[in-house]
């Protein structure tokens with residue numbers, strides 16, 4: 843078994859073959875720590891996207907999709923499809939322009 847001394851980054855305590863600091867319970871494995879941190883960041887971003895309120899256009903179109911009149915529903919379905927299509931394209935253009943501006 844691979845035993846090692848690891849210095850805690852949080853409090854400086856030297857720990858012998860521990861995953862967590864004996865003094866402050868901080869995670870000692872830096873690789874694992876980074877991995878957990880990046881996973882947390884991704885999770886937070888996904889959560890943020892989910893909690894983001896839909897735009898006014900989307901709300902308007904979604905209301906239209908629930909219209910009791912089938913002709914109006916069909917009309918909104920078409921518009922909604924076009925809207926989603928353009929939202930993806932515009933999003934892509936904005937991302938490309940941002941990337942170009944950032945160099």
Ligand SMILES: [Zn+2]
Pocket residue numbers: 850851852853854855863864865866867868
């Ligand atoms: Zn510690």
